Structure formats: C-alpha cells, structure tokens
Amino acid sequence: SKENRELHVLFFPFFANGHIIPCVDLARVFAARGVTSTIVTTTHNAPFVSRTIGKSQITLRTIKFPPPEETGLPEGCENSESALAPDKLIKFMKATVLLQHPFEQVLQELHPNCVVADMFFPWTTDSAAKFGIPRIVFHGLGFFPLCVSACIRTYKPQDKVSSYTEPFLVPNLPGDITLTKMQLPQVPRDDEVFCKLLDDSNESELKSFGVIANSFYELEPVYADHYTKVLGRRAWSLGPVSLCKRETEEKASRGNEAGIDKQECLKWLETKKPNSVIYVCFGSMTTFPDAQLKEIAMGLEASNHPFIWVVSKGSKKNQEEDEKLEWLPEGFEERMEGKGMITRGWAPQLMILEHEAVGGFITHCGWNSTLEGVCAGVPMVTWPMYAEQFYNAMFLRDIARIGVGVGVQTWVGMMGGEPVKKEVIEKAVKRVMEGEETEETRRRAKELGKKAKEAVEEGGSSYSQFNSLIEDLRSRAQ
Numbered sequence: 167s168k169e170n171r172e173l174h175v176l177f178f179p180f181f182a183n184g185h186i187i188p189c190v191d192l193a194r195v196f197a198a199r200g201v202t203s204t205i206v207t208t209t210h211n212a213p214f215v216s217r218t219i220g221k222s223q224i225t226l227r228t229i230k231f232p233p234p235e236e237t238g239l240p241e242g243c244e245n246s247e248s249a250l251a252p253d254k255l256i257k258f259m260k261a262t263v264l265l266q267h268p269f270e271q272v273l274q275e276l277h278p279n280c281v282v283a284d285m286f287f288p289w290t291t292d293s294a295a296k297f298g299i300p301r302i303v304f305h306g307l308g309f310f311p312l313c314v315s316a317c318i319r320t321y322k323p324q325d326k327v328s329s330y331t332e333p334f335l336v337p338n339l340p341g342d343i344t345l346t347k348m349q350l351p352q353v354p355r356d357d358e359v360f361c362k363l364l365d366d367s368n369e370s371e372l373k374s375f376g377v378i379a380n381s382f383y384e385l386e387p388v389y390a391d392h393y394t395k396v397l398g399r400r401a402w403s404l405g406p407v408s409l410c411k412r413e414t415e416e417k418a419s420r421g422n423e424a425g426i427d428k429q430e431c432l433k434w435l436e437t438k439k440p441n442s443v444i445y446v447c448f449g450s451m452t453t454f455p456d457a458q459l460k461e462i463a464m465g466l467e468a469s470n471h472p473f474i475w476v477v478s479k480g481s482k483k484n485q486e487e488d489e490k491l492e493w494l495p496e497g498f499e500e501r502m503e504g505k506g507m508i509t510r511g512w513a514p515q516l517m518i519l520e521h522e523a524v525g526g527f528i529t530h531c532g533w534n535s536t537l538e539g540v541c542a543g544v545p546m547v548t549w550p551m552y553a554e555q556f557y558n559a560m561f562l563r564d565i566a567r568i569g570v571g572v573g574v575q576t577w578v579g580m581m582g583g584e585p586v587k588k589e590v591i592e593k594a595v596k597r598v599m600e601g602e603e604t605e606e607t608r609r610r611a612k613e614l615g616k617k618a619k620e621a622v623e624e625g626g627s628s629y630s631q632f633n634s635l636i637e638d639l640r641s642r643a644q
C-alpha cells in the first residue's frame with residue numbers, strides 16, 4: 167500500500183445525503199488501502215461531508231457554488247434536499263453544470279490519477295479527458311438496478327404499453343423481470359431537463375473508464391456477470407462500502423436537525439429481546455402525507471412489536487409544527503411509551519440495523535439502505551417510492567428473497583395514490599418478524615450478511631476487485 171500512495175483519486179459526489187454517504191465511504195475504502203484520496207464539494211455541503219469523513223485520511227477540497235444571480239436559487243441552496251420543490255430542482259440541476267469551470271481548476275492544480283464522479287455530473291468525463299485523466303462513474307448502486315436501467319434504456323419496453331399500470335417484461339435480462347411504467351425512475355419527474363440529464367449521464371458513462379458498483383459479487387453474481395460480460399461494461403464491485411466503518415456516525419445529522427442520541431438509542435435497544443424490534447426509515451428525501459403517517463402508526467401499534475420509527479414528513483420549513491406530531495392517532499405516544507421510539511431527525515442507522523434486538527426493517531429501498539439491511543442480515547419490508555427503488559425492492563423480494571412487499575404501485579403523496587392501509591402494514595411486519603417463513607428468510611439474510619463481510623476482507627471478492635482496479639489505473643497511467 168506504500169505504492170498505492172503514489173496514486174491520487176479525486177471523488178466528486180452529487181449533493182444529496184444518499185449520494186454523499188456512499189461516496190465518502192468509498193473514498194474511505196481507497197484511503198484505507200493507502201491511496202491518496204480527495205473529495206471535492208461545495209461550501210454549504212462541506213460540513214456534512216466533513217462530518218461523514220470523520221477522522222479518516224481523506225482531504226476535503228471546496229469549490230464555490232455559482233451565486234444566486236447565475237442560478238436563480240436562494241443563497242445557500244446547494245443540495246437537492248434544500249432544492250426539493252420541482253421548480254427549484256430544475257434550476258439546481260442546471261446550476262451544477264456551472265461547476266465545470268471551478269472543477270477543472272481543481273483538476274489542473276491537483277492532477278489526480280483518476281476522477282470518481284457521480285452519475286449526475288456527466289460533464290466530468292469530458293473535463294477529466296481534457297487533462298488526460300480517466301473518469302469512473304459512481305451511481306452508488308448495485309448490478310441489478312444497473313442492469314435493469316441499461317435494458318430499459320436500450321430496448322424501451324415501456325414504449326409498447328398503453329398505460330402506466332400495464333406490466334411489461336424487461337427484455338434480454340435473466341429472471342423474467344416485470345415492471346410497469348409507473349415504476350420507472352424517469353416517471354415522477356417526467357420533465358425534459360431530468361430526462362436529458364439521464365441521457366447525458368448514460369452517454370458519458372459509455373465514454374468513461376468504467377463504473378464502480380456498491381455491491382459484492384456473491385450478492386448478485388448473475389447480474390454482475392450480465393453487466394460486465396453480456397452488456398460489456400467495465401465495472402468493479404468494491405462494496406458494501408458501508409462496512410468501511412463510519413466512526414463518527416453519531417454526529418452526522420441532516421442539516422441542523424437533532425437526531426436520535428446514539429447512546430440513548432443503544433440503551434433502549436439493550437432492553438429489548440433479540441430480533442424483536444422493527445426499524446422503520448424511508449431514507450433522507452422521502453416525505454409522506456399525514457394520512458399515510460397515521461396508517462403507519464396504527465399498523466406498527468397493531469403489529470405489537472417494539473419499533474424505532476424515523477418519521478419522514480414535510481419540509482424543514484415546517485419542522486416546528488411537525489415536531490408536535492399532531493397527526494398521530496389519539497393517545498398514541500402515551501400507549502407507545504417504552505415500546506416505540508419516534509424521531510423526526512437523523513437516526514444512527516448502521517448502529518440500529520446491526521443491533522441484535524433489531525429483527526426487521528421497513529425500507530424505501532434506496533440502494534444504501536437495501537445494502538445496509540443485507541449487511542446486517544435483517545429481513546425487510548419493501549416500500550419503494552421513486553428512482554430505482556422499485557428495482558431494488560424487486561431484488562430483495564424475488565432475487566435475494568429476504569424481502570416482503572407492502573404492495574405499493576407508486577409513490578403515495580407524489581402520484582396521488584391511496585395510502586397503504588394499517589392492516590397491510592401490520593401483516594407485512596408480522597410476516598417478517600414472526601411469520602411461518604421467517605426463520606428461512608432470516609437464515610438467508612444472515613448468510614448474505616456474512617458473505618458481505620467476507621467480501622471486503624483480505625482475499626474477498628471486493629478486496630480483490632479493488633486490486634484489479636488499481637492495476638487497471640496503473641497500466642493506464644503508464
């Protein structure tokens with residue numbers, strides 16, 4: 167690894183927590199193997215990135231986000247969370263293209279051996295090429311969602327159906343994968359800017375040096391092989407990146423929102439029996455209408471299992487109001503005293519999932535959460551909303567067979583669907599926590615968790631993939 171230090175890799179994550187976290191974890195994997203690692207971000211994203219870096223040997227380099235006169239955005243609106251409203255999101259996506267110049271100045275100055283940039287920065291392939299530097303794409307995804315996306319893009323099976331709800335088969339992909347148009351990532355944000363961004367992203371990926379997947383071979387061998395051998399893409403699976411420990415997780419929070427205190431949470435978990443607690447979290451971006459939250463509350467209560475629930479509701483602006491939790495069913499908090507932990511803030515998810523008291527996870531199936539659940543060996547209730555989450559849910563349910571669906575067809579709230587009812591939630595929770603097939607599901611989940619840990623250890627598949635990536639970079643540098 168002394169040799170590795172001669173290599174310098176520059177990481178450029180997209181400005182959203184769900185992208186920053188795995189990218190910083192990935193940088194940590196490189197740093198741990200002796201590679202000089204730098205992360206580029208903007209001033210307002212720097213505090214979150216810095217907290218996520220913690221004590222790791224990673225350098226942070228900040229560039230300036232273009233000013234309000236150029237973007238039409240308010241001052242400080244530098245991540246997709248503060249730009250969630252659709253009108254802002256478009257301006258925000260356009261503003262990120264203006265970062266090309268300051269980013270190239272960093273390349274000129276540091277001249278790294280490789281740029282690992284997010285899929286949402288397609289222009290970085292050209293920027294890197296100007297300086298003769300290879301660019302690698304990081305989606306933060308595994309091979310199954312990457313394969314589905316590639317097949318949808320190539321064969322466009324969605325163009326042959328007449329409605330959003332008519333199922334179609336994803337062609338030329340192992341496993342008879344059936345989807346509806348409503349479940350495609352481009353649909354909820356069916357606008358030109360977003361679709362063009364996805365097109366550009368795809369084009370820049372085809373010109374890039376390759377793709378790093380946040381996965382490990384044993385999790386999805388059929389799709390890892392399909393991606394590299396059938397689709398002919400160059401890819402390295404270096405994950406699960408969350409296993410390269412984030413030692414400062416307790417300090418990480420979403421903006422200024424207070425989260426659950428790690429120690430308090432640990433103490434609470436210690437009082438619970440093994441595999442008795444269900445953890446409920448829908449990632450960093452999702453929100454639900456009150457009617458849905460109420461059903462979740464009632465479903466959890468009816469399931470009769472202790473729970474930790476990270477409530478995703480409304481925007482930060484309304485936080486004070488939301489804090490009152492007025493939408494909760496009458497007397498819920500009193501009845502749940504000692505039985506349920508509810509937070510509006512940021513939860514120490516890795517710690518919670520890894521705790522032996524936790525026996526199930528209701529997840530929106532963001533790939534990070536999906537993989538973190540796999541690592542922890544917990545069966546999951548899958549509740550996808552948007553992006554590739556429907557693909558990931560399908561993976562957990564039908565391929566890894568460690569997930570139970572709540573049967574959602576679309577994002578409740580965004581697409582105006584009916585809330586998922588209390589009875590359905592209760593049933594799904596009971597199925598993963600105590601149902602007949604649970605023992606078998608839990609055994610499979612634990613087995614995968616064990617394989618995940620082996621993959622990143624010396625001699626494991628991800629560990630070896632890292633070596634071959636380093637070799638590829640070296641031979642390219644000569």
Ligand code: UDP
Nearest residue numbers: 184187449450451512513515532533534535
């Ligand atoms: N996360 C967390 N605490 C929370 C919410 C989320 O630590 O209260 C972390 C979670 O562990 C994961 C990431 O945030 O690493 C969310 O990424 P994911 O891909 O699951 O979903 P997204 O936020 O991108 O929708």
